[in-house]
Amino acid sequence: MNDSLTPLCLPPDTPWGEALARLNQMGSGILLVVDASGRLLRTVTDGDLRRAVLAALATQMPVSALPTKPPVVADENAGAEVLLRLMDMHAIDHVPVCDAEGHVRDLVTRRELSQRIWLSSPHLGEEETAFVEEAFRTNWIAPLGPHVDAFEKELATHVGVGHAAALSSGTAAIHLGLLLLHVQPGDTVFCSSLTFVGSCNPILYCGAQPVFIDSEPDTWNMSPAALERAFAWAKAAGRLPRCVIIVNLYGQSADMDALVPICDRYGVPVLEDAAESLGARYKGRASGTWGRVGIFSFNGNKIITTSGGGMLVSEDAELIIRARKLATQAREPARHYEHKETGFNYRMSNVLAGIGRGQLRVLEQRVAQRRQVFERYRAALSDLSFVHWMPEPKGWCSTRWLSCFTIDAYEPTIGEAIMRTLERHSIEARPVWKPMHLQPLFAGAPFFAHAPSEDVAQRLFRTGVCLPSGSNMSAEQQDRVIEHLRRALMSVGG
The missing domain is CATH 3.40.640.10 (Type I PLP-dependent aspartate aminotransferase-like (Major domain))
Structure with a gap:
């Protein structure tokens, strides 16, 4: 379970009165009732607790005894569209994400699904x-x-x-x-x-x-x-x-x-x-x-x-x-x-x-804004030694059109896991370009590697990720990317 979910999790013997105080404090609209191993037993929403108040139930009654339906959950492969359909189908605003054993891995909200962050959206002005x-x-x-x-x-x-x-x-x-x-x-x-x-x-x-x-x-x-x-x-x-x-x-x-x-x-x-x-x-x-x-x-x-x-x-x-x-x-x-x-x-x-x-007329401003986005990513994740940002040698000045990094791994499923986590929260991310010499369209075309047994382009494709980098990204949007990216990186590299 990721650390950000810990405050939302309760053991099943928690009194519902205590759960109500926690919910009011967190302002999250949902709590997760889990067993000692982190396996999801049920959810508790503000509606569940409101009904407990109206029914005048004893505040010491454990949350496990409150009336409930089986929790609506999604698996780790579910994307934003699937999650939104689940929310619409069940008229809910939160969906826990669980692994195959039922352990809680993530929580997705309707609010973030309605506010997608694009990789590089147009930025028009007056x-x-x-x-x-x-x-x-x-x-x-x-x-x-x-x-x-x-x-x-x-x-x-x-x-x-x-x-x-x-x-x-x-x-x-x-x-x-x-x-x-x-x-x-x-x-x-x-x-x-x-x-x-x-x-x-x-x-x-x-x-x-x-x-x-x-x-x-x-x-x-x-x-x-x-x-x-x-x-x-x-x-x-x-x-x-x-x-x-x-x-x-x-x-x-x-x-x-x-x-x-x-x-x-x-x-x-x-x-x-x-x-x-x-x-x-x-x-x-x-x-x-x-x-x-x-x-x-x-x-x-x-x-x-x-x-x-x-x-x-x-x-x-x-x-x-x-x-x-x-x-x-x-x-x-x-x-x-x-x-x-x-x-x-x-x-x-x-x-x-x-x-x-x-x-x-605003090109230089757009370049400065994208460079600021890149620097904020790099600073926020500087403690992760296995993350390597696209280099900029002395004498170069990149626009940082896209903010890109690689990780210390040679396994494409790791990058896929990172991008899947971001997509679950309606954040667009992409792999680094798949090299042309690996494309079926150009099968058989001659290719010259950087050095014998060193295919740099293939390594960058297998280990690289491109992040949302638009010059019109707000600080709040970038904070959201950083939060979910850190969580994803820690799960694969930490």
């Missing part, structure tokens, strides 16, 4: 409203328009790059980026393995073949050692990659000073996937500006959002001009609709660009 209202007032609703033009210029200025094209998604930006770098069917593309599938699905769109590169322990991003071995293999095989997709994971830049020179030595351009790292800096330079092209995402869960959208950036003006053409169905400059090549419907709408302009 700035966006004015831009969207302007789009409606001027009837610039369809794709393209003054907000699109302005958003491109403002974001390019913010990150310190020459040119930008606003697109429908980060994945669309990667697809166009690969086309701009002349990726063709049969080509090879190197890509970070520890990432979301959107980083590498566009490789398949182009008919190319991915080769996956492991992470390094110090940043969780692409391993320079693995990249070196992959290039040596590719050169020996006579098929150097057309480009390398370097992914910046969970808001933190990869080690560009180590990775980019390797690619330069072989004459292979870099596409920097900064979908998760807008606002991050590496040795004073903005994330997303290190490659021949870079991309950002404004999906609903990103640090700033346009509900859906992305941006392609480059110092090469001609690349961005071509990207805009391809993104608008590759239409030729003619009065009629003239097309000489395959194009795509990848441009961002003026309305969404207006949201993006408002969001960009």
